[in-house]
Amino acid sequence: MEQFLKEAKTASRVFNSLSGRDKNKILHEMANALRANTMDLIEANAIDMLEGEKNKLSSALMDRLFLDEERIESMAKAVEEIAALKEPVGRVLDGWLTEDGLKIEKVSIPIGVIGIIYESRPNVTSDTAALCFKSSNVCVLKGGKEAERSNKAIAKVLKAVLENHDLPTSLISLIPDSSREGVAKLIKMDKYVDLIIPRGGAGLIKFVSENATVSVVKHDKGQxxxxxxxxxxxxxxxxxxxxxxxxxxxxxxxxxxxxxxxxxxxxxxxxxxxxxxxxxxxxxxxxxxxxxxxxxxxxxxxxxxxxxxxxxxxxxxxxxxxxxxxxxxxxxxxxxxxxxxxxxxxxxxxxxxxxxxxxxxxxxxxxxxxAFGFGAEVGISTNKLHARGPMGIEGLTTYKYKIYGSGQIR
Amino acid sequence: MEQFLKEAKTASRVFNSLSGRDKNKILHEMANALRANTMDLIEANAIDMLEGEKNKLSSALMDRLFLDEERIESMAKAVEEIAALKEPVGRVLDGWLTEDGLKIEKVSIPIGVIGIIYESRPNVTSDTAALCFKSSNVCVLKGGKEAERSNKAIAKVLKAVLENHDLPTSLISLIPDSSREGVAKLIKMDKYVDLIIPRGGAGLIKFVSENATVSVVKHDKGQxxxxxxxxxxxxxxxxxxxxxxxxxxxxxxxxxxxxxxxxxxxxxxxxxxxxxxxxxxxxxxxxxxxxxxxxxxxxxxxxxxxxxxxxxxxxxxxxxxxxxxxxxxxxxxxxxxxxxxxxxxxxxxxxxxxxxxxxxxxxxxxxxxxAFGFGAEVGISTNKLHARGPMGIEGLTTYKYKIYGSGQIR
Incomplete structure (x- = not known):
C-alpha cells in the first residue's frame, strides 16, 4: 500500500505540466471511451449483479448497482459536463499589496491525493475520477465490494485513455487492498494522502473518523x-x-x-x-x-x-x-x-x-x-470545516499564497 | 471532562444574543482588568518563575514565561487591538439566486468550541481568549505546565469580567485536567468540541493528529x-x-x-x-x-x-x-x-x-x-485545508448557507 500511494503522490506532479485544454481533451476522450466500451462494462456489471442476487442484496441496492446502455451514456455525459466546468485550479481568490510592498496572491491549487470511500453505484467511480482529474487531483478510489467488477472495468477504460497520453495510470487508482485493513492503512498515510472523503453508513464514518490521521471530509447523516x-x-x-x-x-x-x-x-x-x-x-x-x-x-x-x-x-x-x-x-x-x-x-x-x-x-x-447551482457535486459534506454542505469541485481545491517581492527583508 | 465540555458547548449559544458592540465593550473591560490586576498577575507569574528555576528551564523558556508591567500592558493592548478588528461573524461571503428563485446567502459563523493547546508564553492565554471571544467561539485552553499559575491568574481576571455581565464563565475555559490523559480526552470529544489547534513540538502534534476525532489545525514545523x-x-x-x-x-x-x-x-x-x-x-x-x-x-x-x-x-x-x-x-x-x-x-x-x-x-x-496584513493572528497553520499559512481571525469562523424561499418544492 505504501509503495502504491507513494507512486500516486509522485504522479500528482504531472498535473503541473497539463493545461486546462489538455485535461478537458482527455476527459472528452474518457467519455467516449466509456461509450465505446459499453458492452464490456455491461458484461462486468452482469457478474456483479449475479453475485448480488446470490448475496440477496435488497432491490434498492440492486437497482443502484445496475448498469445498462442508458446509464453508461449518462456516465459519459456527466464526464463531459465536468470537462465543461470552469478551470478550478489557478484561480486568484484574493490579492493585495502589503505595507512592505509585497504583492500577495491567494491562488487555488489542487489538494493532492484524495482517497474516496463509497458504496454500490458504479457511476460514482467515473464521476469522482473525472472531478478529481479536472481539479488536478489524484484519486484513490475504494468502491463497494458488491460493485467491484464494474468499478474495475470503468477504471480500466479511464486508465487506458491516460496511457494513450503517456500519463501515469496511477492518476486514477483503485485501492489495491479494499478490505477494512486496507482502508485502515489508507487513512493513516498522511505522508502521501491529503484528504479522505468517506461516503457511507454510520459505521464506516465512525471508523474513518476515529482512525484517520489524514484530514477527513465526512458525508454522513442528514437528520x-x-x-x-x-x-x-x-x-x-x-x-x-x-x-x-x-x-x-x-x-x-x-x-x-x-x-x-x-x-x-x-x-x-x-x-x-x-x-x-x-x-x-x-x-x-x-x-x-x-x-x-x-x-x-x-x-x-x-x-x-x-x-x-x-x-x-x-x-x-x-x-x-x-x-x-x-x-x-x-x-x-x-x-x-x-x-x-x-x-x-x-x-x-x-x-x-x-x-x-x-x-x-x-x-x-x-x-x-x-440545486445550489454548483454543477457537478462531490457530495454533501457534513463537516463543519473546509467544505460544508453541497460540495462542488472547489471543495477539491485548497490554496497557497504566491508572494512577489523585490528584495524585501525584515 | 465531558460535563465540563458540555457546559462549554451550551454556553456557546449565548453569543447569539451578544452584539458586536457588547463583545467589544467586554473586550475593553478585559484589557483594563488585566491592567488593574497587574500585581496579582506578576505575583502568580513569580511562582511559575521560581518553579521554572527549580526545574532548570532554559533561559529562552524562562524569558518567554516572564511577565512584568510592560508585558502585561502589551497583553492589554493586544486585547484592545482584537476588539478593533472588523466583526468576523455574520459577514455575507457570497450570495446568489438559484434557478428555482431561492436566495442563498453564504454567511460566516463561529466554529463553536475550540480547544487550543500551547506552551510557555502566558500572553497566548489572553490573546487566544480574546480572539475566540471576538469571533463568538468558546475557547478551551490548555497552556504549558510551566505557566500554569500565570495562565490561571489571567483566566481568572477575564472570567471576572464575564461574570460582571452575567455571562457564563465557561466561555473562556482552562482545561480541568491538563495531563496528557486530559488532552487525550479533549481531542476525542467531537460531540462538544469543533476544532483543536495544537501549537507546539513534534511530539504533541503527532499525538494529537493520531488520536483526535475532532478536526485539527496544526501549527508545527517550518522547514x-x-x-x-x-x-x-x-x-x-x-x-x-x-x-x-x-x-x-x-x-x-x-x-x-x-x-x-x-x-x-x-x-x-x-x-x-x-x-x-x-x-x-x-x-x-x-x-x-x-x-x-x-x-x-x-x-x-x-x-x-x-x-x-x-x-x-x-x-x-x-x-x-x-x-x-x-x-x-x-x-x-x-x-x-x-x-x-x-x-x-x-x-x-x-x-x-x-x-x-x-x-x-x-x-x-x-x-x-x-506582515500579511491580517491583524492579530491565531498562528501559522501547517494544515493544507481550512486555514493554510498565516491564520487570522477568519480562521476561527466557518460558514452556513441561509436560504430564503417563497414556498419552493422540488
Missing part, C-alpha cells in the same frame, strides 16, 4: 427537520412538508421530523395527516400529537433515526424556541427549515440553528450541488 | 528553504538569505537550508560564507559546497532538521529543477523562496512548490499574520 410556525402560510407549509418527506425519502436531505407550533396544532395536524396518508407516509407522533390525530408513538430513539424511508415523526413544540431546542438536540447539522411569514421569527431560526443549510419557506430537498 | 538562482541579483540574494536565517532564527518561518545554483556556486558561496561568518552562523554543506568553501558536513538528517537556531545547511543544486526536487523531498510546506530576476524560472518555482507561502525575491520571514 433534517421542518418547523411549521404559527405564522406560516398553511397551504404552503403542507406542500413543503410533503415534498421534504415524500419526493425522495431515501436521500440525506429528506425530512425525518416535522415540528408544529402548539398554537396551530389543532388546525394543522389533521390536514397534515390527510396529506401524508394520501402519500402513504407512516406517521409517528408525540403525546400532544396523539391528542389530536391518531398516530403511532414517537420515542426519543425515533427522533434520532434517519429513516431514509417514507416514515415521519411529528412533534408539537412551544413556538420557534421549542423548535430550536429540539433541532439543537436532535439535528445533525445538515438541512433545517422553518415555514413562517414572520421575518423576526425567520431570522431567529436562521441565526440560532447551526446547520450547513437553513431554509425559510422552502423544502430541505434543495440541499445539493445541482 | 523553510531559499534558492539562489543563476539569474539572481547576488547582492539582494545575500541580504535575503542573511535575513531569512539570522534576523530571528528561533521561529518557524526562518530558513534552515540555502540552495545555490551550481553555475554560480563558485562566485556566490565565498560571499555567503563571509556574510554568514559575520553573523556568527554555523554553516554545514554538501560535498560540492565543501569543494568551494570550508564548512562542516551536512547530512540528510541535517536537511530534515528545523534548527530554530543560527545554524544553516548549504547545498549546491542543478538549477531550479534541482531546487524544486530538494524542497519537495525535505520541505514541510511552510515557506519557500526563490531569488531570481527571470520570470519564467520564478513562475516555475511558484507553481511547482506546494507550500503555504512561496516567495520570489523576498525573505521567508514575512510569513505571519502581521
Amino acid at each position: 433534517c427537520h421542518t418547523y411549521i410556525d404559527k405564522d406560516a402560510n398553511i397551504e404552503s407549509a403542507i406542500k413543503i412538508a410533503i415534498n421534504a418527506k415524500v419526493q425522495r425519502p431515501g436521500v440525506c436531505n429528506a425530512m425525518e421530523t416535522l415540528l408544529v407550533d402548539k398554537t396551530i396544532a389543532k388546525e394543522v395536524l389533521p390536514l397534515l395527516k390527510e396529506a401524508f396518508d394520501n402519500a402513504n407516509t407512516q406517521l409517528k407522533g408525540c403525546a400532544k400529537t396523539q391528542e389530536i390525530i391518531s398516530v403511532a408513538d414517537a420515542t426519543d430513539a425515533d427522533y434520532d433515526t434517519e429513516y431514509l424511508a417514507n416514515i415521519l415523526n411529528l412533534k408539537v413544540v412551544e413556538g420557534v424556541n421549542g423548535a430550536i431546542e429540539h433541532i439543537i438536540h436532535f439535528g445533525s447539522g445538515h438541512s433545517e427549515a422553518i415555514v413562517t411569514e414572520n421575518i423576526t421569527t425567520a431570522e431567529k431560526f436562521l441565526n440560532n440553528i447551526d446547520a450547513a443549510a437553513v431554509y425559510v419557506n422552502a423544502s430541505t430537498r434543495f440541499t445539493d450541488g445541482g | 523553510c528553504h531559499t534558492y539562489i538562482d543563476k539569474d539572481a541579483n547576488i547582492e539582494s540574494a545575500i541580504k535575503i538569505a542573511i535575513n531569512a536565517k539570522v534576523q530571528r532564527p528561533g521561529v518557524c518561518n526562518a530558513m534552515e537550508t540555502l540552495l545555490v545554483d551550481k553555475t554560480i556556486a563558485k562566485e556566490v558561496l565565498p560571499l555567503l560564507k563571509e556574510a554568514f561568518d559575520n553573523a556568527n552562523t554555523q554553516l554545514k554543506g554538501c560535498a560540492k559546497t565543501q569543494e568551494i568553501i570550508s564548512v562542516a558536513d551536512a547530512t540528510d538528517a541535517d536537511y530534515d532538521t528545523e534548527y530554530l537556531a543560527n545554524i544553516l545547511n548549504l547545498k549546491v543544486v542543478e538549477g531550479v529543477n534541482g531546487a524544486i526536487e530538494h524542497i519537495i523531498h525535505f520541505g514541510s510546506g511552510h515557506s519557500e523562496a526563490i531569488v531570481t530576476e527571470n520570470i519564467t524560472t520564478a513562475e516555475k518555482f511558484l507553481n511547482n512548490i506546494d507550500a503555504a507561502a512561496v516567495y520570489v525575491n523576498a525573505s521567508t520571514r514575512f510569513t505571519d499574520g502581521g
Whole structure:
C-alpha cells in the first residue's frame, strides 16, 4: 500500500505540466471511451449483479448497482459536463499589496491525493475520477465490494485513455487492498494522502473518523427537520412538508421530523395527516400529537433515526424556541427549515440553528450541488470545516499564497 | 471532562444574543482588568518563575514565561487591538439566486468550541481568549505546565469580567485536567468540541493528529528553504538569505537550508560564507559546497532538521529543477523562496512548490499574520485545508448557507 500511494503522490506532479485544454481533451476522450466500451462494462456489471442476487442484496441496492446502455451514456455525459466546468485550479481568490510592498496572491491549487470511500453505484467511480482529474487531483478510489467488477472495468477504460497520453495510470487508482485493513492503512498515510472523503453508513464514518490521521471530509447523516410556525402560510407549509418527506425519502436531505407550533396544532395536524396518508407516509407522533390525530408513538430513539424511508415523526413544540431546542438536540447539522411569514421569527431560526443549510419557506430537498447551482457535486459534506454542505469541485481545491517581492527583508 | 465540555458547548449559544458592540465593550473591560490586576498577575507569574528555576528551564523558556508591567500592558493592548478588528461573524461571503428563485446567502459563523493547546508564553492565554471571544467561539485552553499559575491568574481576571455581565464563565475555559490523559480526552470529544489547534513540538502534534476525532489545525514545523538562482541579483540574494536565517532564527518561518545554483556556486558561496561568518552562523554543506568553501558536513538528517537556531545547511543544486526536487523531498510546506530576476524560472518555482507561502525575491520571514496584513493572528497553520499559512481571525469562523424561499418544492 505504501509503495502504491507513494507512486500516486509522485504522479500528482504531472498535473503541473497539463493545461486546462489538455485535461478537458482527455476527459472528452474518457467519455467516449466509456461509450465505446459499453458492452464490456455491461458484461462486468452482469457478474456483479449475479453475485448480488446470490448475496440477496435488497432491490434498492440492486437497482443502484445496475448498469445498462442508458446509464453508461449518462456516465459519459456527466464526464463531459465536468470537462465543461470552469478551470478550478489557478484561480486568484484574493490579492493585495502589503505595507512592505509585497504583492500577495491567494491562488487555488489542487489538494493532492484524495482517497474516496463509497458504496454500490458504479457511476460514482467515473464521476469522482473525472472531478478529481479536472481539479488536478489524484484519486484513490475504494468502491463497494458488491460493485467491484464494474468499478474495475470503468477504471480500466479511464486508465487506458491516460496511457494513450503517456500519463501515469496511477492518476486514477483503485485501492489495491479494499478490505477494512486496507482502508485502515489508507487513512493513516498522511505522508502521501491529503484528504479522505468517506461516503457511507454510520459505521464506516465512525471508523474513518476515529482512525484517520489524514484530514477527513465526512458525508454522513442528514437528520433534517421542518418547523411549521404559527405564522406560516398553511397551504404552503403542507406542500413543503410533503415534498421534504415524500419526493425522495431515501436521500440525506429528506425530512425525518416535522415540528408544529402548539398554537396551530389543532388546525394543522389533521390536514397534515390527510396529506401524508394520501402519500402513504407512516406517521409517528408525540403525546400532544396523539391528542389530536391518531398516530403511532414517537420515542426519543425515533427522533434520532434517519429513516431514509417514507416514515415521519411529528412533534408539537412551544413556538420557534421549542423548535430550536429540539433541532439543537436532535439535528445533525445538515438541512433545517422553518415555514413562517414572520421575518423576526425567520431570522431567529436562521441565526440560532447551526446547520450547513437553513431554509425559510422552502423544502430541505434543495440541499445539493445541482440545486445550489454548483454543477457537478462531490457530495454533501457534513463537516463543519473546509467544505460544508453541497460540495462542488472547489471543495477539491485548497490554496497557497504566491508572494512577489523585490528584495524585501525584515 | 465531558460535563465540563458540555457546559462549554451550551454556553456557546449565548453569543447569539451578544452584539458586536457588547463583545467589544467586554473586550475593553478585559484589557483594563488585566491592567488593574497587574500585581496579582506578576505575583502568580513569580511562582511559575521560581518553579521554572527549580526545574532548570532554559533561559529562552524562562524569558518567554516572564511577565512584568510592560508585558502585561502589551497583553492589554493586544486585547484592545482584537476588539478593533472588523466583526468576523455574520459577514455575507457570497450570495446568489438559484434557478428555482431561492436566495442563498453564504454567511460566516463561529466554529463553536475550540480547544487550543500551547506552551510557555502566558500572553497566548489572553490573546487566544480574546480572539475566540471576538469571533463568538468558546475557547478551551490548555497552556504549558510551566505557566500554569500565570495562565490561571489571567483566566481568572477575564472570567471576572464575564461574570460582571452575567455571562457564563465557561466561555473562556482552562482545561480541568491538563495531563496528557486530559488532552487525550479533549481531542476525542467531537460531540462538544469543533476544532483543536495544537501549537507546539513534534511530539504533541503527532499525538494529537493520531488520536483526535475532532478536526485539527496544526501549527508545527517550518522547514523553510531559499534558492539562489543563476539569474539572481547576488547582492539582494545575500541580504535575503542573511535575513531569512539570522534576523530571528528561533521561529518557524526562518530558513534552515540555502540552495545555490551550481553555475554560480563558485562566485556566490565565498560571499555567503563571509556574510554568514559575520553573523556568527554555523554553516554545514554538501560535498560540492565543501569543494568551494570550508564548512562542516551536512547530512540528510541535517536537511530534515528545523534548527530554530543560527545554524544553516548549504547545498549546491542543478538549477531550479534541482531546487524544486530538494524542497519537495525535505520541505514541510511552510515557506519557500526563490531569488531570481527571470520570470519564467520564478513562475516555475511558484507553481511547482506546494507550500503555504512561496516567495520570489523576498525573505521567508514575512510569513505571519502581521506582515500579511491580517491583524492579530491565531498562528501559522501547517494544515493544507481550512486555514493554510498565516491564520487570522477568519480562521476561527466557518460558514452556513441561509436560504430564503417563497414556498419552493422540488
